[in-house]
Amino acid sequence: MSSNTLTAAEASGPHKPAAGFEGDRQDNTVGGAVRGYLNKLRAGDLGALPAILGIIVLGIFFTVLRPDTFLTPLNLSNLLVQATPIIVLAMGLVFVLLLGEIDLSAGVISGVCSAVLAQLLVQVGVSWPIAVLAAIATGAVIGVFTGTLVGIIGIPSFVVTLALFLGFQGVTLRIIGQGGTVPVREPVIRALANENVPVTLGWVLAAVVAVAYAAFELWRWRSLKSRGLAHQPLALVVARVVLIAAVVFGVTAILSVDRALAAAIDLAGIPYAVPLVVVLLLVATFVLARTAFGRHVYAVGGNAEAARRAGINVTRIRVAAFMISSSLAAISGILATSRLSSVTPDAGAGNTLLYAVGAAVIGGTSLFGGRGKARDAVLGGLVIAIINNGLGLLGVAAYLNFIITGGVLLLAASVDALARRRAATARR
Amino acid sequence: MSAPVESTTPPALERPTLSLRGVNKSFGAVQVLHDVHLDVYPGKVTALVGDNGAGKSTLIKSIAGIHPIDSGTVEFEGKPVQLNGPRDAARLGIEVVYQDLALADNLDVVQNMFLGRERKQGIVLDEASMEEAARDTLAKLSVRTLKSVRQLVSSLSGGQRQTVAIAKAVLWESKLVILDEPTAALGVAQTRQVLDLVRRLADTGHAVVFITHNMVDVFEVADRVAALYLGRVAADVPISDVDRTQIIELITSGRSGELGLAPDALED
Numbered sequence A: 001m002s003s004n005t006l007t008a009a010e011a012s013g014p015h016k017p018a019a020g021f022e023g024d025r026q027d028n029t030v031g032g033a034v035r036g037y038l039n040k041l042r043a044g045d046l047g048a049l050p051a052i053l054g055i056i057v058l059g060i061f062f063t064v065l066r067p068d069t070f071l072t073p074l075n076l077s078n079l080l081v082q083a084t085p086i087i088v089l090a091m092g093l094v095f096v097l098l099l100g101e102i103d104l105s106a107g108v109i110s111g112v113c114s115a116v117l118a119q120l121l122v123q124v125g126v127s128w129p130i131a132v133l134a135a136i137a138t139g140a141v142i143g144v145f146t147g148t149l150v151g152i153i154g155i156p157s158f159v160v161t162l163a164l165f166l167g168f169q170g171v172t173l174r175i176i177g178q179g180g181t182v183p184v185r186e187p188v189i190r191a192l193a194n195e196n197v198p199v200t201l202g203w204v205l206a207a208v209v210a211v212a213y214a215a216f217e218l219w220r221w222r223s224l225k226s227r228g229l230a231h232q233p234l235a236l237v238v239a240r241v242v243l244i245a246a247v248v249f250g251v252t253a254i255l256s257v258d259r260a261l262a263a264a265i266d267l268a269g270i271p272y273a274v275p276l277v278v279v280l281l282l283v284a285t286f287v288l289a290r291t292a293f294g295r296h297v298y299a300v301g302g303n304a305e306a307a308r309r310a311g312i313n314v315t316r317i318r319v320a321a322f323m324i325s326s327s328l329a330a331i332s333g334i335l336a337t338s339r340l341s342s343v344t345p346d347a348g349a350g351n352t353l354l355y356a357v358g359a360a361v362i363g364g365t366s367l368f369g370g371r372g373k374a375r376d377a378v379l380g381g382l383v384i385a386i387i388n389n390g391l392g393l394l395g396v397a398a399y400l401n402f403i404i405t406g407g408v409l410l411l412a413a414s415v416d417a418l419a420r421r422r423a424a425t426a427r428r
Numbered sequence B: 001m002s003a004p005v006e007s008t009t010p011p012a013l014e015r016p017t018l019s020l021r022g023v024n025k026s027f028g029a030v031q032v033l034h035d036v037h038l039d040v041y042p043g044k045v046t047a048l049v050g051d052n053g054a055g056k057s058t059l060i061k062s063i064a065g066i067h068p069i070d071s072g073t074v075e076f077e078g079k080p081v082q083l084n085g086p087r088d089a090a091r092l093g094i095e096v097v098y099q100d101l102a103l104a105d106n107l108d109v110v111q112n113m114f115l116g117r118e119r120k121q122g123i124v125l126d127e128a129s130m131e132e133a134a135r136d137t138l139a140k141l142s143v144r145t146l147k148s149v150r151q152l153v154s155s156l157s158g159g160q161r162q163t164v165a166i167a168k169a170v171l172w173e174s175k176l177v178i179l180d181e182p183t184a185a186l187g188v189a190q191t192r193q194v195l196d197l198v199r200r201l202a203d204t205g206h207a208v209v210f211i212t213h214n215m216v217d218v219f220e221v222a223d224r225v226a227a228l229y230l231g232r233v234a235a236d237v238p239i240s241d242v243d244r245t246q247i248i249e250l251i252t253s254g255r256s257g258e259l260g261l262a263p264d265a266l267e268d
Helices: A022-026 A030-042 A049-065 A073-098 A106-124 A128-153 A157-176 A187-194 A199-226 A234-255 A273-290 A292-302 A304-309 A314-340 A352-363 A374-394 A398-427 B004-008 B056-063 B086-092 B109-113 B127-140 B158-170 B188-203 B215-221 B244-253
Strands: B018-027 B030-040 B045-050 B071-076 B094-097 B176-180 B207-211 B224-229 B232-238
Touching (some): A030 A234, A049 A352, A049 A374, A073 A273, A073 A292, A073 A374, A106 A128, A106 A157, A106 A352, A128 A157, A128 A187, A128 A314, A187 A273, A187 A314, A273 A292, A273 A314, A273 A374, A292 A304, A352 A374, A374 A398, B018 B056, B030 B056, B030 B207, B030 B232, B045 B056, B045 B215, B056 B094, B056 B176, B056 B207, B109 B158, B127 B158, B188 B207, B188 B215, B215 B244, B232 B244
Parallel strands (some): B045 B207, B045 B224, B094 B176, B176 B207
Antiparallel strands (some): B018 B030, B224 B232
């Protein structure tokens, strides 16, 4: 390649930002970052804003209506445990939604997997690790099956998973047996949702998470800055680190209070399910944001034809996304089993899936594909759990609970659709 | 950057980057390309003109390896080559920027430029090195119109998108860049930007094939012009040898005075 004409740009050195990328330098100031964020909002990318506002507004709403029950450590720990199966199911759905597909059978797949888990533990009498692995493997196999029908045969995912939604309810019914409920008393499985991390260990874990997050963010900021690459202003990075640390320590503090109703019992610490969700969140975020696979998931969701021409195996990505979704559905099923200490023939049916889709969409994942994050499942899952928990405390009739939750999902989907339209017009 | 042998000899007119001789291509009973001769030189912009259906698309798709040719020879940098698939073309350093650009709106400029060919450290994406390489490439092309390389493509204008698509093609040490109507559907200022970019592509030593319907664009940037008429190359000449009227005659009738196809060639 001849380079006799590359004068000005070359002379400025290979690693200095080239002239013309004013935005990269502007964004390094807090003002620039705020302007950038406002521009993003105006262009229709609301990100986590609706979910965070939802958590705050709903929190205030239920605290005002039920001041002596909603904001107690006992109820908050309950709320978190209720949220975990929804969050994990939604986290799996994020992968499928990112491709612009849908998995309507994710809920009942969690039911099938928990039925497999329960029968292996109770009927066959295997140890819990084998039962857990078998349940997750069942989910993975089902996911590959779904992904094959969608990605290779080419049936719309809506139809495939609608058919499976019906079919797998039959499978669960067959495994559990009509009318029966299989009680699961295995101590480790039960402990997930019903036992707590010792208080001291909880604080240590919280400190490790907060310090590791701070160290990683600051290291990244320094290395980007030293190489002259696009980076956020330090103040913003510090603010985010402080916010995350405050949330982590705040939740730990609340859950470390003895919340037992009877004075004789000691009930304190973080439920085991919570650190499990944190680990899943970290892994899913890593996969989506830092690996080539994650990048390709976004690319397929954004423009499948561009991804194909770039040499990405689109079919493989589709199958993998469904496999991840169903595997996480299995873990969600295990958490639900732990919470209820049993598996019913209708496990995972009813509104399980609706809650999870709602959680992902409220969190900011688009139903049109290409936009979303693993953390959306956590934020949206908390919103759904707060609604559910709060309405329960208010003693609202079941019919109203359905209507309100359905309404919230519609609202989130409308925000998503409007944001998309806004983004389309903002480009012109 | 490339082999030392090449750096000692300045990009010369003598050796074309790509040379087609007697290329034929049929789809079933329809012969689309007849005995095509075409030379594309490094550091030069070759405008490929022709009416709709003249075979421009088929020709570039043959060069890109998407439609392998039926007969004839293709030489790349003086060596005979077989182009039986897009990968063959990419390996030689042939990059095509199609009209629909194939960019993912939800990814940023750097992510799009490296799509499918991401740099990694272990299993982790090496974002820093990709961003540096993207910046370097854009700087070499003197791209001044992007605010940030971390901007989402959805926020870019048509001209900026075209710029990103072209920069993406250049990133891969490409030697021949084929642009399919890059200025169609662009406004005046954006057309200007893209034409400047096409010029700089050639100035940085690339051989450029530039498909267009716009005569103004042709005289603006092209060094050579190749006119296709009903699947035949009517002329493949330096731009200084022809004027606007002649090019239009070549496009519409295959002949213009002394230039063009012999009358008997147009019979069948």
